[in-house]
Amino acid sequence: MRIVVLVKQVPSTDDGLSFAPDLTVIRDAGPCGLNAADWCAVDQSLQVAVRRRDVQITAVTMGPPGAADALRTALVLGADAAVHIRDEALHGSDALATSRVLAAAVRRLGFDLVLCGATSADSGMSAVPAMVAERLGVPALCFADRLLVRERKVEIHRDDGCGDRRVFVAAPPMVISVTERCGEPHYPRYVSRFDARDKPIAVWGLDTLGIDPAEVGLAGSACVVRAATPRSGGRPDALAMGDPTSVAIRLADFLAERQFL
Structure with missing residues (x-):
């Protein structure tokens, strides 16, 4: 089973976010780390690997050079390999442009399951997982509070917002977004940091994915930030x-x- 985990390096929001003149977030203005919900997604992929021996886990991120730290964390946690999509033309990409790039990367890797966090700490849109699924033409099971991967189907349990639990079932391939309610994630052993050093991180540009730079970045985005107020x-x-x-x-x-x- 091939599992692709989409992860994101996010800045700390404790003291607010810093913005550049073009109103994009300055991602290296302060402490950054792996998005909490994405940490849960990596952990869920590892739990699948514990129950099955044929699992290959690849972590994928899109962002500037510092975003590689999120991939290193995923590798320390237990992912087998990683892909960093890095290109100057990606700066300022909105959710639509981001989903285009991530879907192209997932398609190139090949997949049975795509796991990702249900939301990111810096934007909180919760839209990218469903957009990626739409571009890939596969089912999307979003906001999973519990994930059960069986032999030929995947089942998620989700809060419907009114205090009731809903169960959704689909057959792979698919995209799944998980919440932080999936359970307390496991933390790596110290020796895992040394093991992760030998795991590969591939760097892909837009040319690798066959994407026109005009389709991404600020110029290729449908959403534009006009103002930001504290x-x-x-x-x-x-x-x-x-x-x-x-x-x-x-x-x-x-x-x-x-x-x-």
Whole structure:
């Protein structure tokens, strides 16, 4: 079974994001790391590999040179190989352009399952997995809180947003996005860092994928950011700081202001 895991290197959002003059995110302005939901996707692929011996896991990312760190983390976690899609023309690509590139890479690698995080910490659109599936012409099982890979079908359990669980089943090939509710991901052993050094990271450009540079980047994107303003009201986790009584009062006020009470 060939599993491709789509991963992303995201900047820390603790102190907000920094933007360039063209309003794209400056990805090396501060600490960065593997997107949390993508970490879960890598972990889920490894759990499939534990139950089956014929699994080949390839991690794929798209981004500037620093994005390779996400691939190194995936390799340390247990992925077998990695592909870094890197090209200056990709700068500023929106979800549509990104899905075009990722789908081309997945198609070139060959796949049975494509796993990815349901959302990314820096944009939170949750749209790329379904877009990739559409471009590949395969089913998309999105927002999986639980993943069960059987011999000839895959089953996911998903919260429908109203407190009920829904079960969806499809046959590979397919694209699956997982949430952080899939379970606490496993952390690598120290020796895994040394093992990962011998695992290959291939670097592909747009020419490798046969994609016209005019179809990606800022010029090839359908979505354009016109303005970016800081979020007002301070950090949301500040509501939970302090003694229990004051926290309860702030939380009640917060909900009342938004007509939740």
